[in-house]
Amino acid sequence: MLRASIRKELLMVHSILFSRCGDPGWWPGDTPFEVAVGAVLTQNTSWDNVERAIHNLKMKDLISPDRIVETPDEELVRLIRPAGFFNQKSVYLKEFSRFLSDRFSGRVENLGSVPLERAREELLSVKGIGKETADSILCYGASLPVLVIDAYTWRFLERFLGGSFPEGVRKGDYDSLQSFLMGELSGDALFYNRFHALLVLLSKDHCRKTPACGSCPLSAICSFGMGVGNRTK
Known part of the structure; x- marks a missing residue:
């Protein structure tokens, strides 16, 4: 059964984790564009x-939309090889860089110059x-009010609520969970x-695939941590 005080409890989650x-x-990066590059490269x-x-990329002074677009494909692939899926991601970086230059004068911050939904x-x-990458760019790069949803968010919420999701939230459906939480x-x-960002830290340190509930700061208010949740992963 879903707890009625979920808003209060979610705010408590933030308070406990922030304390x-x-x-x-988060997100690490010297410029908003570097943040956006990281959001593209971190896929998978x-x-x-x-x-x-x-x-x-920094060693070649390529952290700018124009320079990425001008870089030969083979060179860009070589430089981003450590991130994996380098052939696809080199295309994605160039497409994003062209888009940013054409529509927003090459500045991630300018995404805030149009209505959020349009951006x-x-x-x-x-x-x-995709949705997670777009929202990461909007939230962390452009500092716009968007909540990023990822695998960590789903894992935490399912355990926190004891295996039940709120009405209207369909498991695995990005938009329904984002709409509910926001x-x-x-x-x-x-x-x-x-x-x-705090949920990401929680998921890496405690709410892992194999959870470490004993040391989790939320164990006293989490259904899974209290032993009343569905303990299947």
Whole structure:
């Protein structure tokens, strides 16, 4: 049975994690465009691999839309090879860079110059930009009020609620979960940034595929941690 006080409990989750971890300072990047590059490269790979690829791009002074577009395909593939799926991602980076230059003067921050839904729709029209990547760019790169949904979010919420999802949320459906959480939390850009980043930290340290509930700061309010949830993963 779904708990009635979910909004209060989600805010408590944020409060507990923020008290324990502080501001995660996520997403790492020296510029909004570097953040966006990281969002594209992190698809289906670890962040360590992304950092190696970004380091290669920085060594060639290529962290700008124009320079990425001008880089020969073979060279770009070689530089981002550590991130995996390098042939596809080189295309995605060039398509995104062209889009950003053509529509927003090459500046990720300018995505905020149009209504949020329109900015999101335009990003989703770019080859290789899916919902999670688009929202990561909007939230972390452009500092817009969007909550990123990922596998960590689903795993946490399913365990936290004891295997039940709120009415209207369909398991695996990105938009339904995002709509529900943003409706309940009603946060600003900084809140959504921190909330998602804190869940990522929680999922890496405690709410892993094999959970470490004993040391989890949420064990006293989490159905799974209290032993009343569905313990199948």
